[in-house]
Amino acid sequence: MRILIKNARIVDPSQGIDIKGNILIDRGRIAGIGETVKDKDAEIIDAKGKITAPGLVDMHAHLREPGREEQETIESGLRAAVAGGFTTVCAMPNTSPPCDCQAQVKFLYEKAREARTANLLPIGTITRGRQGKEISEMLELKEAGCVAVSDDGDPVESSMLMRKALEYASMAGLVVISHCEDRSLGGDGVMHEGYWSTVLGLAPVPAEAESIMVDRDTQLAELAGASIHIAHVSTGKSIEIIRNAKKKGIRVTAEAAPHHFTLKDEDLRTYDTNLKVNPPLCSAEDIEALKKGLKDGTIDAIATDHAPHLENEKEKEFDYAPSGMIGLETALSLSAMELVEKGYLDWPGLIKKMSTNPCQILGYERGTLKQGAVADIVIIDPEKEWVYEKKQIKSLSSNSPFIGRKMKAGVTDVIVGGRVVVREGAILDA
Amino acid sequence: MNDKIKAKVLDKEGIERIVKRIAHEIAEQNKGLKEVAVVGIKTRGAFLAERISDELRVIEGAEIPVGALDITLYRDDLTEIAEQPVVHGTEIEFDMNGKTIVLVDDVLFTGRTVRCALDELVDFGRPAGIQLAVLIDRGHRELPIRPDYTGKNIPTTRTESVEVRLKQTDGVEEVVVFEGTENDSGTQV
Amino acid sequence: MKKNIEWTKRHLLGIEDLDRDEIVTMLDQAEGFKEILKRPIPKVPALRGRTIVTLFCEPSTRTRISFELAAKRLSADTVNITASSSSFLKGETLKDTVRNIEAMQIDMVIIRHSCAGAPLFLSRCVEASVVNAGDGAHEHPTQALLDIFTIREKLGKIKGLNVCIVGDIAHSRVARSNIHALTKLGAKVTVCGPKTMMPVDIEKTGVTVTYDIKEALKKAEVLNVLRIQAERQNQLLFPGTREYIRGFGITKAKLKKYAEKDILILHPGPINRGVELSQDVADGEYSVILDQVTNGVAVRMAVLFLLSKRRKQ
Numbered sequence: 029m030r031i032l033i034k035n036a037r038i039v040d041p042s043q044g045i046d047i048k049g050n051i052l053i054d055r056g057r058i059a060g061i062g063e064t065v066k067d068k069d070a071e072i073i074d075a076k077g078k079i080t081a082p083g084l085v086d087m088h089a090h091l092r093e094p095g096r097e098e099q100e101t102i103e104s105g106l107r108a109a110v111a112g113g114f115t116t117v118c119a120m121p122n123t124s125p126p127c128d129c130q131a132q133v134k135f136l137y138e139k140a141r142e143a144r145t146a147n148l149l150p151i152g153t154i155t156r157g158r159q160g161k162e163i164s165e166m167l168e169l170k171e172a173g174c175v176a177v178s179d180d181g182d183p184v185e186s187s188m189l190m191r192k193a194l195e196y197a198s199m200a201g202l203v204v205i206s207h208c209e210d211r212s213l214g215g216d217g218v219m220h221e222g223y224w225s226t227v228l229g230l231a232p233v234p235a236e237a238e239s240i241m242v243d244r245d246t247q248l249a250e251l252a253g254a255s256i257h258i259a260h261v262s263t264g265k266s267i268e269i270i271r272n273a274k275k276k277g278i279r280v281t282a283e284a285a286p287h288h289f290t291l292k293d294e295d296l297r298t299y300d301t302n303l304k305v306n307p308p309l310c311s312a313e314d315i316e317a318l319k320k321g322l323k324d325g326t327i328d329a330i331a332t333d334h335a336p337h338l339e340n341e342k343e344k345e346f347d348y349a350p351s352g353m354i355g356l357e358t359a360l361s362l363s364a365m366e367l368v369e370k371g372y373l374d375w376p377g378l379i380k381k382m383s384t385n386p387c388q389i390l391g392y393e394r395g396t397l398k399q400g401a402v403a404d405i406v407i408i409d410p411e412k413e414w415v416y417e418k419k420q421i422k423s424l425s426s427n428s429p430f431i432g433r434k435m436k437a438g439v440t441d442v443i444v445g446g447r448v449v450v451r452e453g454a455i456l457d458a
Numbered sequence: 459m460n461d462k463i464k465a466k467v468l469d470k471e472g473i474e475r476i477v478k479r480i481a482h483e484i485a486e487q488n489k490g491l492k493e494v495a496v497v498g499i500k501t502r503g504a505f506l507a508e509r510i511s512d513e514l515r516v517i518e519g520a521e522i523p524v525g526a527l528d529i530t531l532y533r534d535d536l537t538e539i540a541e542q543p544v545v546h547g548t549e550i551e552f553d554m555n556g557k558t559i560v561l562v563d564d565v566l567f568t569g570r571t572v573r574c575a576l577d578e579l580v581d582f583g584r585p586a587g588i589q590l591a592v593l594i595d596r597g598h599r600e601l602p603i604r605p606d607y608t609g610k611n612i613p614t615t616r617t618e619s620v621e622v623r624l625k626q627t628d629g630v631e632e633v634v635v636f637e638g639t640e641n642d643s644g645t646q647v
Numbered sequence: 648m649k650k651n652i653e654w655t656k657r658h659l660l661g662i663e664d665l666d667r668d669e670i671v672t673m674l675d676q677a678e679g680f681k682e683i684l685k686r687p688i689p690k691v692p693a694l695r696g697r698t699i700v701t702l703f704c705e706p707s708t709r710t711r712i713s714f715e716l717a718a719k720r721l722s723a724d725t726v727n728i729t730a731s732s733s734s735f736l737k738g739e740t741l742k743d744t745v746r747n748i749e750a751m752q753i754d755m756v757i758i759r760h761s762c763a764g765a766p767l768f769l770s771r772c773v774e775a776s777v778v779n780a781g782d783g784a785h786e787h788p789t790q791a792l793l794d795i796f797t798i799r800e801k802l803g804k805i806k807g808l809n810v811c812i813v814g815d816i817a818h819s820r821v822a823r824s825n826i827h828a829l830t831k832l833g834a835k836v837t838v839c840g841p842k843t844m845m846p847v848d849i850e851k852t853g854v855t856v857t858y859d860i861k862e863a864l865k866k867a868e869v870l871n872v873l874r875i876q877a878e879r880q881n882q883l884l885f886p887g888t889r890e891y892i893r894g895f896g897i898t899k900a901k902l903k904k905y906a907e908k909d910i911l912i913l914h915p916g917p918i919n920r921g922v923e924l925s926q927d928v929a930d931g932e933y934s935v936i937l938d939q940v941t942n943g944v945a946v947r948m949a950v951l952f953l954l955s956k957r958r959k960q
Contacts, residue, residue, distance in 0.1 A: 223848035229785030299764030345762035531691035545679030
């Protein structure tokens, strides 16, 4: 079965191309790319006026299975992913039980295979059982197919343990993804410290609760001779530290979540618990710093931090509600609106943050439209206008503050491994 | 209010004459005026009460205690009235126990305002008796209430309205009857 | 004759939401209600047939009693629910609890809660009017109204007055509501307390910040002294009571030494005598602490009346 994508604007930062042309897919791989590529027997997808790019890769999602299948399952999470243009999703290991052994990794791969939508890449824990006490069995995790390790949701508090984990992970060939949060400084805080925390009377978390740990972890990565990836960077202070670390040649990469550069602390005036995230929404200045960091390359990737919670868990007093919002189905549009429309990135720049760079950081051989590569492809209509409605949400949870919001740019088609999974905005059942 | 004026029924002199007459009647009814106090219903009734008290002072040469009632908090139609009721405060600074209270209002209509005022008065003590003086009685009572002193009876239809205008509140002294609006429902008399 | 604006709000969630005219309307109305409290029978039938629930999810006897008394003076029926007697302990959520109560046909919920924003959250769940009786470190609107009512009653104005709030500003809803109300009415507000108890960017709310009590007392005409909570010591906010008294306790000696004018003393209560206020100041000639308590009932009557009036339109 061959597929020919016609009349496309082909954007592939891995090859540095932004051209008009066709792409031929044969037996799951890219068979040809260029203006002259043709196949009269292939199934045709006319991509006129649309952008055809390597499938998006989310480095950071919480798919909740096993343990909280009422919030999300691998199947529902991956459906949400393809609806949002993602062909691969990295699953954070803070499940119950946590993904800290081979059996867990295999379970996730098995579930993803059954789902037949997006690819799933398991992330293992840094510490056994996510207890923050001893290093997990990373050699086994790597062998089983983990691409990275993280205790995301919780920081690794002990500096000694973090150093050892970085050393061990670099030996095992795993990237350490660090959730940077100094809990002793953040205390009971639920929102970014600033004018609005003062006015709203919500317990504040200073920006330094993040940046101090970013500083520690980049220094430890240097000490350990390892590479480190900083999850969900939210403050200008952290960005400054990462920028300087990169200048010094430390192997640090970083990601930002769309909600962090779209929403600000002032929005919490409504006390909407769907706006409660960790790290918390920051100031307008921090947002500007994030966008500049994305523009100048300090921040390498955009990742969703997709975190499903049930409605009844969120329908609580702000202090008592859990942190997190879903993001797989809105990440592309929000990024396009905040970054492309406002001139911080062009489309190739955005694809780089959402596909090319994540693959590079993880050592994952996707994120490219090179001839012979696995055909993971997204087709985006940059002019599509739509409204994000609750009833269309593919995730099992609907904890998003963006419901009802007008969106610009949307996914029309998604191809995973050469198979069309989304066609004209609708998920095809396998 | 776009209602048309139907008739001007009293002017400044007319009002003055009636106030004097009511004061004389009160003096006659309550010989010596020793235990009499006058209490007006805000806003216009309170001004009329002051005038009556002034007349009584002239007649008997004695100081007659005056009070003012704000009946807002005693109304039974609080949730239905459209405009924001403003609580102006009740001013009764004398001991009501054992006194004969002359309650004063400008227009007597359904009697509901007087009912509120009676409720409020008894919360201030136990007067020996309460009498009612009104400048205008326009009929259409909904409660068994009857004035002891009436300035002028003015037959009206239910949809008409009567407005007493005093210089303290309106800058002029007159009583005017307005024609009712067509969509007002009510029994014609 | 008072010129009052038409009241349109269904809830009272904070002073931040009110404009100057709305605050003045509340204060003016409260004057009318204060007169009722002096009557032989201090009760009017205005809210007869209305049911008001006080839902206190945080211990507070005096605020609850003040609201309850205000409701009773207006002839409303009151039901009191405290966190220990409600279903919270059985795992029922705040939303469920209140919707259950509302199903019993109530008109108003007065809520005290340790979480900022809980009254706003509640107002989105129910049809009844919601009155904030204090939410976390956010707002305590009726306290601010009664404080300002008391100041206006004693000094005849708010505009241009030098008002100083002393204590743990960071954790104080009383401070926040007072700052909003006072600045909206044109007072000059200074906040004074240990640096550890000062929230960031507080000066952006229009106040002057000082950590020096001498400075604070110098110009002040009104002092609103906040209750200091001993448990904050464990949160590293101050080294101890003795040290706090030395730095920020209000004593007659300090007033005599540093104040240029006579200073009106307010305190939201309950007082830690000998800590934030010395005995001689708490009971001194410029203390209006008991007036605040009396005025609290009048102010809350005005609040309940105005919000109830709004209901059926």
